[in-house]
């Protein structure tokens with residue numbers, strides 16, 4: 223009998239998150255105050271984020287950080303998640319590679335985002351806040367945050383990227399069902415939103431515009447904290463439950479990955495699955511290759527520039543050291559809404575500089591082709607974001623076939639696509655396109671990076 227699924231017990235859910243910053247040879251550069259150009263302290267960050275997340279953000283000394291018992295208890299509602307050997311996909315590709323995926327789509331919210339929504343809301347609650355606000359793209363983060371806010375008794379206000387809200391109305395309904403208030407961004411409810419609409423009345427919105435609005439709300443509302451679903455170090459930290467579980471499950475399977483692959487928006491699901499394994503590259507001389515799959519239409523990892531840039535369109539956030547396409551970059555309206563972001567997280571940006579990992583760009587049509595093959599073989603319809611990881615995995619598996627190499631490939635299935643049926647419908651009807659960028663486009667957008 224082939225063993226397909228590797229299941230952990232409740233007691234095997236991690237009790238600590240892994241903080242790769244502590245083990246990195248070159249630490250990430252600090253975020254800067256845009257006015258003074260001085261490195262930010264946890265106290266500076268705590269004006270917008272919970273104090274605990276602010277400390278985690280800048281912690282470069284503790285490799286292991288305790289998961290609060292209340293958070294771990296909520297993790298047990300849907301964790302541990304399965305690790306699956308994708309035999310049917312392997313067969314369809316006729317590859318000697320062994321393909322495994324960690325299935326983060328099994329919780330009721332449908333993506334990995336809940337892993338960080340829970341601790342972020344928990345810390346706000348413990349620190350006496352009553353409200354949380356955030357931005358969301360396709361709506362996975364907004365849905366996860368709305369649910370987490372609801373179970374910890376907080377009010378949530380979510381700014382959703384306007385184009386995603388129109389393309390995917392169901393997630394805003396989910397958020398409202400969990401009790402959150404939802405606005406399409408750019409909206410007329412904030413100064414930042416009004417300014418953007420004045421300049422460009424048809425602006426489709428981006429994660430950058432929505433972040434500007436949520437940060438403005440948090441800084442102008444008492445007891446309201448801002449939360450973020452990606453990009454920042456503490457978000458990637460919370461997501462390491464994925465890789466820590468996968469490490470135990472790969473052991474059950476009797477294998478160790480030669481390649482670890484995840485899709486890349488701001489880097490949280492990538493960091494979540496990759497960092498626990500990368501730890502063994504840093505400390506134990508393992509040679510695992512780490513691949514982050516980004517859209518061809520939003521190629522910050524492969525074609526962006528490493529610079530200090532703003533995290534949002536209006537320039538409200540601290541300056542972050544990252545691979546960026548420029549904070550004014552407007553990504554094409556691809557369906558992988560969660561990957562339409564101009565910059566990469568600070569840890570990942572440093573790891574790319576240090577050649578610890580690399581990015582690959584995938585055209586939209588290739589991602590849907592991969593998603594459909596995965597659905598037809600493994601029976602799970604993947605999120606359009608996750609299909610980037612699947613496409614990158616397929617490329618690697620086909621290389622193995624050509625070379626007759628039996629590599630072990632592990633990828634993260636960051637979410638399911640059951641609320642993205644419009645996107646699949648357009649693909650199946652032949653109505654989707656690729657969007658590539660010329661070097662001139664890239665250069666022009668980089669002009670918005672502050673000097």
Ligand SMILES: *Cc1c(COP(=O)(O)O)cnc(C)c1O
Pocket residue numbers: 333334335362363451452453485486487488489490491492560561605607608636637638
């Ligand atoms: C948000 C999201 C992503 C992208 O965000 P990362 O922080 O890069 O992980 C990928 N997949 C799904 C399903 C998402 O919801």
